Amino acid sequence: MAGTATSTPEYAIEVNDVTMIFNMASEQLNNLKEYFIKIMRHELFFSEFRALKHISFKVRRGEVVGLVGTNGSGKSTMLKIIAGVLEASEGECIVRGNIAPLIELGAGFDMELTARENIYLNGALLGYTKQFIDDHFDEIVEFAELRDFVDMPLKNYSSGMVARIAFAIATVTEPDILIVDETLSVGDVFFQQKCEDRIQHFIKNGDVTVLFVSHSIEQVERICQRAIWIEKGDLRMDGPVAEVCEAYRGQFG
């Protein structure tokens, strides 16, 4: 998928009129029998669900944006489209730069392998070179504070320890775009602080674009400059973090 570098490069993420439609009927099909029954009944192409409706926004390079919305409002769908794992039904999403996805830390880890082996496997999946992982291996292990356990299979790790390794790999290099989705809720309070410090460090450097999703509205207010409120697939509000969070809280009051 090639894009044109000519269009306004100051934006790291451009979401243009994105609509995501899920086909409720075909979602439930898992075998041939059901498929043919549906075809016979002409039911296959009905009951659509629109998870996102004509969403448009742009994120400048270096901006820190929080996504807020109640459960099932379409936040995760939006993130998946930006991360490139889900294709929008309509509209387009332009992303400039490397994405470090922290959506559910540790995706792609194999629990049978040791931490060392997983660092290489996960590094490959994130697009690092072997040379780069060799050079930064110690740095990753130091940050995760798991030096003594590096040759132990991951199945013997606690979920907090797995999260440490995953966070350390994903942020060992400064990414162009960092997607943070509820990741800071795992791990103990000290490691949470360490992760937030690293994210803050990226933000202060000014080159990293951060997309932040959290149910903790205080955390969004603390970290982000701008917030986007998505509700039931509609873009409800987009503006300075204080205003949006105020309005978001207001709906419950």
Added chain:
Amino acid sequence: MAVAIKSQSAAHARTEMEKDLFILQQLVTKDFKIRYRRSVLGVAWSVLNPLLMMIVMAIVFSTIFAQGRNGSITPEMYPLYLIVGNITFTLMSESTSSALTSIIDASSLLKKVKVHRFVFPVQKALFSLVNFAFSLVAVALVMLWFRVVPTWHLIWLPVVLILLVTFCMGLGLLLSALTVFFRDIRHLWSVVITAWTYFTPIFWTTDFIAQMPRILQLVMYANPMYNYLQFMRDIFLFQTNPTAFTLGMCAFWAVLAIVAGYLVFHKTEHKFILYI
């Protein structure tokens, strides 16, 4: 439509190709480590397994079902005939059976990280090829035991392996894509593999084909696995060049499988995430 523009930095692979190759290498290594973790003999099983299978089949088809072996294959040649046929067929059955669920198994990853989806089924074919390479040690041992001297015809080996692995990759792509939408294929394929095992001259000798009804003969000669096995036995056992027919059929099936696999996979892969 998503448009991604990669920025250049030393940390990341310079090209998509470089990234995919590193992923493939890591995944093959992973499968290999997991297969032999906590086994006493470890990688030696890759050599032992085909040898033991050969011994079992040789005993069964020299005693209970002795009529399966007749004509051109002498008793001394029969073990070599068995092992070459068996490891070749195993390469196909193992790679397609594991490729079948490769996309579903990688679902947690595919939902979160942007990776080329084809690496998962393709990796399974490469992993089976690595196992095949170990099985060749077993073949060498059998040849040594029966004092069969290899000839220069073995230079054909890379050719037949490229064709066979291409065939397996094509089938793997096709099956992995279809299985995402229809989980039934997983159950169906094990039956297909069993049927295919019996319809391919792995343990019975090719002389039987001449005695078959005309229509069944055509099916046999068109069978891709018959042709790949024939190619392997030509260079290992009969020590001749493959016939133009064998070579042509092997190439035909490889191209057909990879084209069909690529087309189906490419056309459906953007919908995978909705079904996994």
